[in-house]
Amino acid sequence: MVNITEKIKEIESEMARTQKNKATEHHLGLLKGKLARLRVQLLEPGPGGAGSAGTGFDVSKAGDARMALVGFPSVGKSTFLSKITKTKSSVAAYAFTTLTAIPGVLEYQGAEIQVLDLPGIIEGASEGKGRGRQVISAAKTSDLIVMILDATKRAEQRALLESELEAVGIRLNRESPNIYLKAKKAGGMKISFASPPNILDEKMVYNILKDYKMLNCEVLFRDENATVDDLIDVIMKDHRKYIRCLYVYNKIDSVSVEFLDKLAREPHTAVMSCEMDLGVQDVVDKCWDYLQLNRIYTKRKGIAPDFSEALIVRKDATIEDVCDQIHRTLKEHFRYALVWGASARHVPQRVGLTHTVADEDVVSIVSK
Numbered sequence: 253m254v255n256i257t258e259k260i261k262e263i264e265s266e267m268a269r270t271q272k273n274k275a276t277e278h279h280l281g282l283l284k285g286k287l288a289r290l291r292v293q294l295l296e297p298g299p300g301g302a303g304s305a306g307t308g309f310d311v312s313k314a315g316d317a318r319m320a321l322v323g324f325p326s327v328g329k330s331t332f333l334s335k336i337t338k339t340k341s342s343v344a345a346y347a348f349t350t351l352t353a354i355p356g357v358l359e360y361q362g363a364e365i366q367v368l369d370l371p372g373i374i375e376g377a378s379e380g381k382g383r384g385r386q387v388i389s390a391a392k393t394s395d396l397i398v399m400i401l402d403a404t405k406r407a408e409q410r411a412l413l414e415s416e417l418e419a420v421g422i423r424l425n426r427e428s429p430n431i432y433l434k435a436k437k438a439g440g441m442k443i444s445f446a447s448p449p450n451i452l453d454e455k456m457v458y459n460i461l462k463d464y465k466m467l468n469c470e471v472l473f474r475d476e477n478a479t480v481d482d483l484i485d486v487i488m489k490d491h492r493k494y495i496r497c498l499y500v501y502n503k504i505d506s507v508s509v510e511f512l513d514k515l516a517r518e519p520h521t522a523v524m525s526c527e528m529d530l531g532v533q534d535v536v537d538k539c540w541d542y543l544q545l546n547r548i549y550t551k552r553k554g555i556a557p558d559f560s561e562a563l564i565v566r567k568d569a570t571i572e573d574v575c576d577q578i579h580r581t582l583k584e585h586f587r588y589a590l591v592w593g594a595s596a597r598h599v600p601q602r603v604g605l606t607h608t609v610a611d612e613d614v615v616s617i618v619s620k
């Protein structure tokens with residue numbers, strides 16, 4: 253295999269050398285496209301390729317959702333896992349104490365969340381430094397990334413980790429770009445903009461699509477602020493993953509109150525001290541919010557609901573989804589449901605399959 257890492261470095265330094273202006277933006281756009289393709293090659297070589305690529309760790313998914321603890325060495329990932337689950341993962345003051353993925357189970361009022369404690373990653377992880385690629389692949393399989401940061405360390409750590417994750421196609425706290433793209437068999441390229449674009453132009457879009465050999469396709473930009481990166485993300489959609497991320501600063505016992513206040517105001521952020529047992533439960537509650545799941549308790553007629561076991565559904569789930577969770581064929585015999593809780597206008601409310609449930613609702617299904 254030709255050294256892809258070197259090729260990536262070459263393009264990155266060419267991009268750094270190239271001045272950003274109107275005359276160079278097309279060239280820069282094409283370089284970005286090339287870079288994106290190389291990164292995919294690096295991570296996911298075809299059959300027979302280098303086996304060391306991002307295969308993750310051999311931990312099967314379990315429970316209602318998976319969250320991954322990602323961060324630099326010795327920020328307190330294992331300390332956090334040991335605090336919130338029954339699993340004990342080795343904790344020590346030296347870097348790279350954890351060498352593989354350690355799964356634990358977080359029990360959250362009837363829900364079971366798999367928590368993956370991962371080895372620390374370092375700068376250059378996405379290019380294969382340390383266990384970086386494996387860690388990042390494991391993070392890519394999770395429903396939530398919990399980025400553990402050390403409040404006593406330099407502020408750049410957050411941006412550094414973000415760019416490592418970005419480099420392998422993970423998009424944090426973002427939606428996929430509002431661009432419609434459809435490959436066609438023939439008919440050439442049809443490029444349209446819902447409103448005049450601020451950044452892109454037709455020629456640039458044409459060149460990038462051509463560079464990806466998408467000569468026959470239809471593309472519609474619904475967002476006037478779409479960028480080259482957005483277009484590349486849509487072209488490479490099979491290699492992109494949009495995941496929510498909660499940034500958690502640990503070790504707040506060792507920073508000033510003023511600094512702590514500043515950290516806590518950053519977006520998508522929570523702060524804690526595992527050692528002093530400060531804020532840990534708040535972090536867990538926030539993780540639950542970020543997973544965007546609802547706990548639904550079911551109730552049989554005349555019997556009190558069982559709060560020790562919840563059905564876990566997506567945030568926007570309906571009674572139909574609840575039925576599907578209980579049994580594949582339940583909705584065929586469905587008559588109506590009774591709902592107690594935040595989604596009910598009065599309790600109990602009698603509802604149909606399309607009713608949207610809320611977290612901690614109690615539901616009773618009445619079938620034919």
Ligand SMILES: Nc1nc2c(ncn2[C@@H]2O[C@H](COP(=O)(O)OP(=O)(O)OP(=O)(O)O)[C@@H](O)[C@H]2O)c(=O)[nH]1
Binds near residue numbers: 325331343372
């Ligand atoms: N001051 C302080 N130290 C902490 C806190 N939490 C953990 N530590 C210490 O930080 C060190 C590293 O903790 P670990 O849990 O091993 O960190 P890790 O992120 O799992 O490290 P690796 O597995 O090596 O990547 C240990 O000495 C912990 O005792 C905290 O809240 N405050």
Ligand SMILES: [K+]
Binds near residue numbers: 325327343347349350
């Ligand atoms: K450590």
Ligand SMILES: [Mg+2]
Binds near residue numbers: 330350369370371372
């Ligand atoms: Mg560890």
